[in-house]
Structures are given as C-alpha cells and as structure tokens.
Amino acid sequence: MKLFLEKITSSGGRVGRLVWCTESAQSVLETPLCLPYTRAGAIPHIVQSVYQDLSPRPTAAMLTLPSLYELPGSAVLKEYDYGIHNFLNMKDQFLYLSIQDPHCPPRSGFNEEKSTSVWTNGGRMKVSVAGYMEFVRASRPNVFESLCDSVSSQTNKLKRVRKSVDRTLRFLDQTLAMRQNCQVLEECGLLGAVVGGDVYEERVRSATETVKRPVDGFVIEGFDLEHSHECYQSILQSATSVLPQSSPRFIHGVYSPGDILTAVESGVDVFDSACVLTATENGCAFTFHNSSSDCVENRRENRGATENIAAEPPSHQIDLNDEKYAMDFSPLLRGCECYCCVHHTRAYIHHLLITREILASTLLMMHNFTHLMKFFASLRDVLRSPLESDYLHFKSLCAFPEHFLHA
Amino acid sequence: MTKEKFSFRLSGTDGAARLGQITTPHGTAQTPIFMPVATQATVKGLTFDEVRNAGAETVLSNAYHLYLRPGVDRIRDAGGLHRFMGWAGPVLTDSGGYQAFSLGALRRINDNGILFRSHIDGSEHLFTPEVAIRNQQLFGADIIMCFDQCVFSAGDRSDVRAAMDRTHRWARVCYDTHAPTAYSGVQALFGIVQGGTIPEFRDESTELVTSIPFDGYAIGGLAVGETKEEMHRITRQVCEGLPSDKPRYLMGVGSPEDLVNGVALGVDMFDCVLPTRVARNGALFTPTGRINIANRRYGDQDVPLDETCDCYACQHYSAAYLRHLFKAGEMLGPRMASVHNLRFVLRLMEQMRDAIAGGRFVEFRDRFLGAYQPTDEQSRQTQKHRWIRERGV
Numbered sequence: 149m150k151l152f153l154e155k156i157t158s159s160g161g162r163v164g165r166l167v168w169c170t171e172s173a174q175s176v177l178e179t180p181l182c183l184p185y186t187r188a189g190a191i192p193h194i195v196q197s198v199y200q201d202l203s204p205r206p207t208a209a210m211l212t213l214p215s216l217y218e219l220p221g222s223a224v225l226k227e228y229d230y231g232i233h234n235f236l237n238m239k240d241q242f243l244y245l246s247i248q249d250p251h252c253p254p255r256s257g258f259n260e261e262k263s264t265s266v267w268t269n270g271g272r273m274k275v276s277v278a279g280y281m282e283f284v285r286a287s288r289p290n291v292f293e294s295l296c297d298s299v300s301s302q303t304n305k306l307k308r309v310r311k312s313v314d315r316t317l318r319f320l321d322q323t324l325a326m327r328q329n330c331q332v333l334e335e336c337g338l339l340g341a342v343v344g345g346d347v348y349e350e351r352v353r354s355a356t357e358t359v360k361r362p363v364d365g366f367v368i369e370g371f372d373l374e375h376s377h378e379c380y381q382s383i384l385q386s387a388t389s390v391l392p393q394s395s396p397r398f399i400h401g402v403y404s405p406g407d408i409l410t411a412v413e414s415g416v417d418v419f420d421s422a423c424v425l426t427a428t429e430n431g432c433a434f435t436f437h438n439s440s441s442d443c444v445e446n447r448r449e450n451r452g453a454t455e456n457i458a459a460e461p462p463s464h465q466i467d468l469n470d471e472k473y474a475m476d477f478s479p480l481l482r483g484c485e486c487y488c489c490v491h492h493t494r495a496y497i498h499h500l501l502i503t504r505e506i507l508a509s510t511l512l513m514m515h516n517f518t519h520l521m522k523f524f525a526s527l528r529d530v531l532r533s534p535l536e537s538d539y540l541h542f543k544s545l546c547a548f549p550e551h552f553l554h555a
Numbered sequence: 556m557t558k559e560k561f562s563f564r565l566s567g568t569d570g571a572a573r574l575g576q577i578t579t580p581h582g583t584a585q586t587p588i589f590m591p592v593a594t595q596a597t598v599k600g601l602t603f604d605e606v607r608n609a610g611a612e613t614v615l616s617n618a619y620h621l622y623l624r625p626g627v628d629r630i631r632d633a634g635g636l637h638r639f640m641g642w643a644g645p646v647l648t649d650s651g652g653y654q655a656f657s658l659g660a661l662r663r664i665n666d667n668g669i670l671f672r673s674h675i676d677g678s679e680h681l682f683t684p685e686v687a688i689r690n691q692q693l694f695g696a697d698i699i700m701c702f703d704q705c706v707f708s709a710g711d712r713s714d715v716r717a718a719m720d721r722t723h724r725w726a727r728v729c730y731d732t733h734a735p736t737a738y739s740g741v742q743a744l745f746g747i748v749q750g751g752t753i754p755e756f757r758d759e760s761t762e763l764v765t766s767i768p769f770d771g772y773a774i775g776g777l778a779v780g781e782t783k784e785e786m787h788r789i790t791r792q793v794c795e796g797l798p799s800d801k802p803r804y805l806m807g808v809g810s811p812e813d814l815v816n817g818v819a820l821g822v823d824m825f826d827c828v829l830p831t832r833v834a835r836n837g838a839l840f841t842p843t844g845r846i847n848i849a850n851r852r853y854g855d856q857d858v859p860l861d862e863t864c865d866c867y868a869c870q871h872y873s874a875a876y877l878r879h880l881f882k883a884g885e886m887l888g889p890r891m892a893s894v895h896n897l898r899f900v901l902r903l904m905e906q907m908r909d910a911i912a913g914g915r916f917v918e919f920r921d922r923f924l925g926a927y928q929p930t931d932e933q934s935r936q937t938q939k940h941r942w943i944r945e946r947g948v
Contacts, residue, residue, distance in 0.1 A: 237871055477632075
C-alpha cells in the first residue's frame with residue numbers, strides 16, 4: 149500500500165491516492181477517504197450494492213476485530229484461500245482491520261502488559277500479539293492496525309498514559325518481529341498506532357518512536373465522542389506533525405464535519421463511517437451540508453444547484469422520532485439522491501420508527517451512508533479546486549458546533 | 556396509475572389448477588399469486604425494491620394496524636397507502652376484523668360490530684362493517700375485504716354457527732356500503748366464506764356469500780390450527796362451490812407445500828407471514844425442506860445455501876457467511892434470510908404458473924412434494940398455536 153499525494157493545500161489538507169496491489173491489478177482509492185465501517189464484516193443493515201452503487205470500483209471497508217475475532221475466528225478463516233476477502237465475498241476490495249470497534253465507547257481499563265481486551269458477542273477476550281497475528285495470518289486483510297493499548301481522552305493519569313505508549317511500542321516491535329519471518333504477514337500492510345491520550349508530550353513520544361519503525365502508515369488512536377474540542381486540534385497536530393508526509397494517516401472516532409475537517413487540516417487521510425450507524429440507531433437523518441456544487445470546477449460544469457440550503461434552516465441532523473414529522477411528506481433531505489429520499493418520505497420513516505419496524509434502520513442507513521460518502525466526495529472536490537475560497541466556503545457551511553452530536 | 560377498473564381473467568386451467576390475471580388501477584398481477592405481507596406498511600425489514608426484485612407483484616397490508624398507526628387521516632393526507640409506503644403496484648388490505656378480535660382486548664361483540672381496546676395504548680375503538688369498509692376505501696387499496704367475525708375452528712358448533720351468521724349479515728352490509736360509492740369497481744371488494752371445519756356450514760356459507768356479487772371470494776377461518784387434512788378438505792369443498800370467473804383467495808396460507816396443494820385445489824391468491832417470519836428466526840426454505848441456518852453444519856459451507864436460487868442472498872453470500880451474520884446478531888442476516896424465503900416462495904409460484912400453462916402441473920406438484928420435506932405436523936401445530944396465543948395470527 150502506498151500513498152501518492154497530489155496536493156497539500158494551504159489549509160493543511162492533503163489530497164491523494166492510496167494505491168495497493170490485488171492479485172490481478174493495481175487499485176486506487178482517493179483520499180481523504182471514508183472507509184465503510186463494518187461489524188461482523190458487514191455494513192450494518194444494508195447490502196453491499198448500496199455502497200457499490202455509490203462509487204465506482206474498487207471499494208473498501210474497515211473491518212473491526214471485536215466482531216470477527218471470536219466468530220468466525222482464525223480457525224474458520226484459514227480454510228479460505230484469500231482469507232477474509234473470500235469469506236465476506238469482498239474479493240478485490242481494500243480491507244483494513246482495526247483493533248477496536250469505534251462505535252463502542254473505549255474501555256482501556258482491561259488492557260494488560262501482554263494483551264489488549266476486545267468485546268466480542270461472547271464477552272471480553274484478551275488479544276495477545278501472538279493471537280492477533282494468528283488471526284491476521286488467517287484473514288489476510290490488505291492492511292492491519294498494530295495491536296495497541298489505547299486510552300481514551302478521559303484518562304488523565306500520566307502513569308497510565310505513559311504505560312499505554314510503552315505497551316503499544318512493545319506490541320509493535322513484537323508484531324514486526326513476527327512479521328519478519330512470515331511472508332503472508334509481510335504482504336499485509338502494517339499501521340503503527342500513535343497513542344498518548346491527551347498528554348502532549350506522550351503523544352509526541354509515541355509518534356516519534358513509532359516513526360522509527362518500518363510501518364506502512366499510522367493510526368492516530370484515542371479520539372472518540374467524549375474528547376473536548378479545545379485540545380482536540382493541538383493534540384492531533386502534536387502527533388501528525390511528527391509523521392512523514394508520504395505516510396497515510398488513519399483515524400477513528402472522528403465524526404462531526406467540523407472535526408473531520410480539523411483532522412484533514414492536521415494531515416489525516418483516512419476516516420471511518422461509524423457515525424452513520426450512531427445516527428441511524430437514534431432515528432436521525434443527516435442533513436449537514438455535503439455538496440461541492442458551488443465550487444469553481446462544478447460551477448463550470450454546471451453540476452446541480454445548491455440544494456439543501458433552500459427551505460429549512462441548516463442543521464446537522466433531524467430526529468425522525470419527533471412527532472412534527474408525522475405529516476411531513478417531503479424526503480429526508482431535499483436534493484438527496486439516496487434510495488430512501490427518492491422513494492420515501494419523512495412521515496413514512498417516522499411511522500416506521502414509532503412502530504419499531506426493522507425497515508427504519510435500513511432506510512436511515514441508506515440515507516446517512518450515502519450522505520457521508522457524498523460529503524467526502526465533495527471534500528475531495530473542494531480540496532482539489534485551485535481556489536482556496538472553495539474549501540473555506542465549504543467548511544463554513546458544514547462545520548457545526550460539537551454539541552449537535554451529543555444531543 | 557391507470558383508470559382501469561378491477562378485473563380478473565382466467566386464462567387457462569390444468570385440472571383444478573388455474574392460471575389467470577388480475578388487473579387493478581395500480582397494475583396487473585399473475586395468478587396464482589403469493590402476496591407478501593406488509594402489515595404496518597412495510598414487509599418486515601425489506602425495502603420495496605427488494606420485495607419487487609424477489610418477484611412480488613402485490614402486497615397485503617392490515618387495516619387494523621394502519622388504523623391505529625399511522626391512522627386513517629395520515630394515510631389519506633399522504634395520498635393513500637400506495638403513496639404513503641412507496642409501493643406503486645397492487646395492494647390488498649385485510650379488514651382488520653381478525654386483529655380487532657384477537658390482538659385487541661375485546662370489550663364487546665354484537666351485531667353492530669366489535670368494540671375493542673387498542674393493544675398499543677388501551678384506547679377504545681369500535682369497528683363496524685361500515686367503518687371497516689370506509690377505512691379501507693380511504694387507504695385506497697386495490698382489493699379490500701369484508702368485515703367478518705372470526706372464530707377459532709376448534710370452537711364449538713354453536714359458536715361457529717353464530718359467527719358465521721353474523722359474518723353473513725355483515726357481508727351484506729359491507730356490500731351495500733361499498734357498491735353505491737365511486738370506489739366500487741375501482742376498488743374490488745371480496746366476500747369471505749366462513750363456517751369453521753363443518754362441511755354443512757361451509758356449504759351454506761359458500762352459497763350465501765356467492766349470492767352477493769363480490770369481485771372475488773376468500774376462504775377465511777383456515778390456517779388457524781386445524782390439521783392439514785381438514786384444511787385441504789374444506790378448501791376443496793369451498794372451491795368447488797365458488798364461481799370460476801372470479802378469483803379465489805385462501806387467506807393466511809402458507810408454507811411451500813400449502814401453496815402447491817392450494818393451487819392444486821383451485822386457489823388463485825395466497826398471503827402469509829410465514830416466509831418472512833421464520834426467516835427472521837433463521838429458518839430458510841430449500842427445495843428439500845426447511846433448514847436452520849444456525850446449525851453448525853453450515854459453518855463451513857462456502858457456497859450459497861441453495862445453488863438453484865437466484866435471490867440476492869444466494870447470489871452474493873455463502874451459507875457460512877449468512878450463519879455468521881445471524882450468530883453475530885447483525886440485522887443483515889434476518890434481512891437476507893427474508894429476501895431468500897420470499898424469493899423461494901415467489902419463484903415457486905412462477906414455476907407453478909409455468910407448469911399450468913404447459914399442462915404439466917400435476918407432474919410439477921408431484922416432483923416438488925416428493926423432494927420437499929415439510930416441517931413435521933407436531934412442531935407445526937405447536938408453533939401455530941403459540942403464534943395464535945401470542946400474536947393472534
């Protein structure tokens with residue numbers, strides 16, 4: 149896996165291409181990239197064609213270890229020629245394996261010197277480097293995150309944070325040693341995890357030390373919905389400023405448009421779509437600005453009008469449980485071309501939520517997922533634009549106060 | 556939407572099995588037809604695209620549930636049920652009588668109607684034949700059903716008699732409510748033959764209900780816990796008494812073998828929640844019978860569950876992966892199982908229509924039933940009675 153940077157904008161955002169080799173060919177994904185978040189190897193509720201219809205091949209996904217480690221587990225996966233690609237029927241897709249599930253709140257209190265804990269359906273399981281490497285060897289993802297002990301930003305004991313940095317580096321070294329002697333593992337890209345909580349010095353230490361190891365990219369760990377906005381940017385930059393330009397930077401747990409843009413400006417390339425599931429589970433539909441139609445390039449090509457700013461006041465999302473939508477026969481978001489907005493109304497989704505029908509989640513996922521993917525496509529558009537003002541205009545329209553997500 | 560009135564055309568027969576076409580303002584449908592159940596304006600877990608891609612041409616919704624939520628006014632203001640739920644094809648609504656009787660806490664039944672308490676919030680409601688027809692007219696379904704009084708076939712003779720008599724009175728009221736309106740002819744009204752499992756009653760009911768010129772006739776009061784033999788016997792008996800130029804609808808049926816046997820006896824229309832309901836619990840139809848996907852033997856089955864199946868699930872996922880989704884508690888598992896079961900049943904209907912057109916229905920029936928192992932009678936009855944107790948269906 150290699151990242152080719154096309155451009156670094158004056159805001160700090162990077163546009164590029166992630167290139168990797170499959171059995172048959174070289175494939176390319178554009179960055180900033182949003183990887184579809186999966187659980188048990190599936191995007192929750194929806195079928196793959198929803199994603200595949202949105203973007204041309206190839207496609208990609210973020211696999212989360214907790215929902216795969218126990219079941220299907222290494223024993224089953226090693227029976228498949230191409231590992232997890234085969235099992236999930238995702239051949240030729242770019243699959244990234246992360247240690248934790250970003251949709252769940254972090255629980256670092258159970259990690260130990262020799263293992264990190266993940267929560268599977270069957271309960272807590274300790275994952276050692278050896279156990280994890282067995283799983284990676286059986287599943288053969290395109291790239292995997294190094295085993296890490298990541299503490300949440302709530303942790304303020306310096307001793308604990310230091311320990312997480314030390315452990316993570318030790319896990320990385322053990323991983324590298326095991327990988328050296330194994331061709332299958334060598335073929336999978338390895339991402340070093342940069343940890344350190346909200347302690348500036350530890351973040352820098354983690355980043356600096358990880359850079360010394362031969363990794364293919366970095367995951368900046370430790371961000372989730374609980375982190376506070378003030379130190380978010382400075383902590384993020386304390387890590388990214390140390391990382392080599394040409395290495396791809398992944399992040400989890402960053403979801404509001406404002407936070408995503410801050411991360412992009414700090415030099416992050418790859419995100420995940422777990423927020424789509426959160427919104428869906430709350431009965432919410434994304435309505436934040438996600439269009440680049442008023443940027444220079446698109447104006448020239450005359451690509452559609454500024455749709456979603458028209459009638460209603462701008463918002464991050466709407467809660468379809470609210471009674472006020474019971475007789476609202478407009479689509480979730482005017483101008484949205486997802487399956488749900490083309491075929492259904494707010495009143496219908498409200499009805500499905502009130503009657504606790506399964507279809508509510510399916511339709512909301514289709515909308516929210518489409519919406520977020522479009523956001524990233526538009527983001528890439530405005531970053532590529534020769535006019536800095538396009539990006540700034542886009543940012544001003546979609547960056548909302550953090551508190552919207554905590555509603 | 557065309558301005559077509561409702562019509563049914565019988566285009567062929569093969570023995571007692573019939574081939575036909577229903578025409579409605581929202582399109583046509585080929586019979587024999589299986590109608591997936593969209594109780595609360597959704598076929599549980601499936602988008603209507605998925606339902607259509609599985610081969611469905613008509614769906615069924617339930618007036619009792621829709622009356623309570625979202626309510627008649629909301630659906631009317633949305634432009635009718637088709638627009639409300641986003642299904643452009645034909646729709647049939649059940650009158651809601653059965654659910655008022657079984658789901659709601661019953662307050663009183665008399666010749667006027669059923670007074671019941673909503674199972675959701677305990678509010679009181681009165682369903683009369685006029686109300687049931689009026690609600691269904693406002694929902695705008697293409698086919699609507701008479702309001703009947705239901706009784707479990709195991710009930711004693713006098714109960715069955717009384718329910719039947721009341722159903723007959725109400726059938727006349729339903730007809731008289733619907734016929735003079737502008738909805739008549741555009742929205743088809745079907746009468747329902749009752750009478751439990753008592754042959755004399757069934758004869759009487761058939762004669763009386765067919766004396767009223769409904770657009771179609773349904774066989775009600777079956778698939779409520781009687782044996783298969785009884786169900787076949789009554790179905791045959793009633794079908795022999797129904798006019799051949801109008802559709803016959805066997806309500807609440809059924810499993811794959813029930814569908815094949817029903818077609819063999821001259822039934823044109825079926826509906827049942829079985830395919831989607833058992834799918835959500837991991838039971839999937841295959842040509843040799845029902846299997847449970849959670850079974851360990853599917854854990855390493857790297858190929859689709861049924862290689863002859865052309866549903867989305869079998870085209871994209873292995874049995875092992877489907878099982879994995881169920882084990883992981885991912886909703887995508889039950890959704891894909893529902894897609895599979897619906898397709899299995901709808902493809903079965905397609906195959907039957909093909910066979911009737913080609914004059915090979917008996918051969919098809921024998922071959923299918925020879926290979927398909929139905930769920931054993933004991934477990935079927937246990938499951939059925941539990942459903943009736945818990946959900947009223």
